Amino acid sequence: MPSKVSEAFVLRSYPYREADLIVSFFTRDQGRLRGIARRARRPKSSFGSGLERLSQVNMQYFQRENVELCKMDGCELLQSQFALANNYTASIGMDFIAEVCDQILPAAEPNERFFRLVMATLEHMRQAPTERTEEATWTAIQYFSLWAVRLSGFLPDLRVSDESRNLAREMLTTPIHSLTPRTWTRTTSRDLRRFLITTIEQQVERRLITAQMLETL
Template identity: 30%
Template sequence: MPLYRDEAVVLRTHKLGEADRIITLLTRQHGRVRAVARGVRRTTSRFGSRLEPFTHVDLQLSEGRSLDSITQAETLTPFASGLGADYERYTAGTVMLETAERLVTEEKEPATQHFLLLVGGLRAMVSGDKGPGQVLDSYLLRSLSVAGYAPSFDHCARCGEQGPHRWFNPSMGGMLCSTCRLPGSASPAAATVELLGALLAGDWPVVARADQRTLREASGLVAAYLAWHLERGLRSLVYVER
């Protein structure tokens, strides 16, 4: 069977038989891949902890009819070791993994931007330099943008009129002017709209100046925008303190 190598982040695992696991991966060159790790649940397994969620690995795989098989695995970055002792960062990280799995729907298709974004987001989460909620919100907005759902915060998402605007509607793609406003649209504070734009752009000095009320309002709008475009909420998001 043909062999190939790739970098990957382990997104999820589940048991298969008595000793194997199916590993869901986000790879750099092959997008989302589901592969079998044979014997990984045995204490004598050569893979050890290299195929646990959050691990950034270098893999060799063999192609199969329905599932590929992992034949080699080397740890590049053990993100789990930096998240396990911090509940807030760990739960935020699980949302990132679930989001990546949901947004990268095509198997074996390149998803390099999603992969690099996830590795960068996990690295920022582990570093501790920025708040976990802000790293998560920035990752979610950027991931949606890469997937084709880029929100608009500086002009009307419907007519394109330059902002600032007052109304926010997830179904329309972001901020709306007074003319395009739809019933049920939220009316966030101006500081919240500025913060959302900064999270999307990675303008961390602006993010650092935001107060807790603004951060909470922005997080709620990010969650609403994510739920709309994924068509249902994330199971892991309920464990994150927002």
């Protein structure tokens, strides 16, 4: 079977053996996959900087039937999130998005709408002026959390304040870049954010590490 090339977001990676990485990545056409990137930790790797968290890439890989890990051959970087990583709040926000994707998405099930959600969320963060990066991050976290639950099929009745319920209603009917202008901070509809995170944690049956980090910002 020939190698495949899929547009993808890198979710996480961790060392394997001396020079390799195990990588979790979310592809547009194949869903969430895991693979081995051989020699990815060496200086002249064919992956370059493409395996950084939430890098958008064209991933080249080879899948074999009944084998959990695919063989990753290389990637072409389409969009780096490097500039966002310089802002601590944005960096934690990206960690949160990556962790939710890695935990909530079933393996090998394509989800075009979820893929476009990640794209729109990151684009919103990147396009914000530098002085408004933190504000854009809190908008993105709230919007992404709500839609992640909605697209995963387990959005319950929202047991939150009327103000937060109205905001959720707007987010479910309005693209992120068209939301009513407001000042966003970590306290904006905090009850909604905590409710959605709790819902996600109950669904995946584990605590989200990055959710706890958000509370310390």
